[in-house]
Amino acid sequence: MLTSNILKGVKKGFPLKINAVKIENVSVDYNPDFITRILQRIEYDALRGAVIDLGLNESLPETISETIQQDETFLKTMHKILLEYEIEEGELICPETGRKFPISKGIPNMLLQETEIS
Amino acid sequence: MNYGYADLDEDINDDIDYCSKELYKQVLAHVLLTNQNVLEVSCGRGAGAVWCVHNYASGSYVGADLSSTVIDVCRQRHSMISRLSFVVADTTKYLPFENESLDIVLCVEATHAYGGPAAVQRFASEVARVLRPNGYFLWCDLCHIDGSDTSIDYLTANGELIVEEKINITRNVLHALDIQSNIRAEFIERYARPKEQEYFRLFAGLPGTRMYNGIYEGHIQYWRAVFRKKTTTNMSTI
Numbered sequence: 001m002l003t004s005n006i007l008k009g010v011k012k013g014f015p016l017k018i019n020a021v022k023i024e025n026v027s028v029d030y031n032p033d034f035i036t037r038i039l040q041r042i043e044y045d046a047l048r049g050a051v052i053d054l055g056l057n058e059s060l061p062e063t064i065s066e067t068i069q070q071d072e073t074f075l076k077t078m079h080k081i082l083l084e085y086e087i088e089e090g091e092l093i094c095p096e097t098g099r100k101f102p103i104s105k106g107i108p109n110m111l112l113q114e115t116e117i118s
Numbered sequence: 119m120n121y122g123y124a125d126l127d128e129d130i131n132d133d134i135d136y137c138s139k140e141l142y143k144q145v146l147a148h149v150l151l152t153n154q155n156v157l158e159v160s161c162g163r164g165a166g167a168v169w170c171v172h173n174y175a176s177g178s179y180v181g182a183d184l185s186s187t188v189i190d191v192c193r194q195r196h197s198m199i200s201r202l203s204f205v206v207a208d209t210t211k212y213l214p215f216e217n218e219s220l221d222i223v224l225c226v227e228a229t230h231a232y233g234g235p236a237a238v239q240r241f242a243s244e245v246a247r248v249l250r251p252n253g254y255f256l257w258c259d260l261c262h263i264d265g266s267d268t269s270i271d272y273l274t275a276n277g278e279l280i281v282e283e284k285i286n287i288t289r290n291v292l293h294a295l296d297i298q299s300n301i302r303a304e305f306i307e308r309y310a311r312p313k314e315q316e317y318f319r320l321f322a323g324l325p326g327t328r329m330y331n332g333i334y335e336g337h338i339q340y341w342r343a344v345f346r347k348k349t350t351t352n353m354s355t356i
Contacts, residue, residue, distance in 0.1 A: 026198070029200075037153050037177060038178070041155060041178075083200050086197075105190065105193055106193055106197065106203075107186075107189055107190070107192075107193050107204050107205060107206060108214075109206040110205055110207040110212075111184075111206055111207060111208050112208070112211060112212050
């Protein structure tokens with residue numbers, strides 16, 4: 001889900017909606033320093049929206065404050081969401097055009113047709 | 119696999135990937151990847167991506183390639199490496215990333231195969247779009263010296279990327295080809311089908327091939343460069 005946070009569809013089509021058919025849980029060593037640093041680089045609202053859309057059983061606050069970014073429970077939740085959920089099969093959907101980009105074996109295929117390129 | 123880089127006093131090394139890793143080191147020299155969002159375009163089978171993730175503490179690292187087959191290989195081999203992911207994308211047409219979302223774009227030995235000046239210029243525009251202001255585009259590749267513009271000129275033609283550094287590393291690449299020639303020739307002989315061996319030899323730039331001779335005779339050079347995304351104030355970051 002870390003990758004999905006920076007992918008996009010068309011010029012203004014961010015964030016891409018995620019439709020997951022198959023999600024796998026993987027285990028990744030927890031590194032609080034990494035999570036703290038990467039928090040500064042992600043679009044939190046987009047990530048939270050994706051978590052809700054996917055129906056993941058994770059509770060995220062609506063906004064994040066300086067205080068909560070130091071909270072160990074929050075950091076572990078972010079670690080799990082960003083690094084331990086792998087969307088194996090599904091699709092990314094442009095919120096403007098509805099164009100679907102398939103995800104197969106965990107890899108989004110973002111190839112465009114010739115007619116889609118301006 | 120890339121052509122590789124070797125210091126001129128370097129000798130034969132048993133590690134078949136040694137010179138290829140050295141080329142990545144050269145391209146990444148003087149630029150910090152720590153905590154940066156990195157995109158490697160035309161990442162191939164991902165060996166360079168894996169090496170970068172293991173040796174530089176990047177924030178996120180995405181490898182993109184046109185070939186879904188090759189990205190499938192990446193996924194099979196490298197799926198357990200966190201912070202590293204892959205996407206299928208045609209980088210000569212469109213980079214599927216938000217404007218100004220990336221700190222570094224990396225491109226190793228690929229633009230010569232992008233299909234000519236127009237494709238390279240389009241690629242450069244996309245690189246400039248996805249890079250944050252003052253972000254870096256790190257590049258190396260073969261350049262055919264035929265009197266016309268070289269790849270570096272195509273990459274800067276639209277004025278969005280500024281050359282911070284460009285270095286002719288032809289001699290080092292040629293030396294790498296020399297010291298790797300036996301180990302690569304043996305590999306090809308062992309694993310490539312007979313009718314494909316000549317193609318692989320040419321692809322690997324083995325001595326005696328048209329590619330090797332072109333580099334040796336000076337018709338083909340090899341350059342590396344650091345480009346910075348131009349900002350409105352055009353001030354370098356430290």
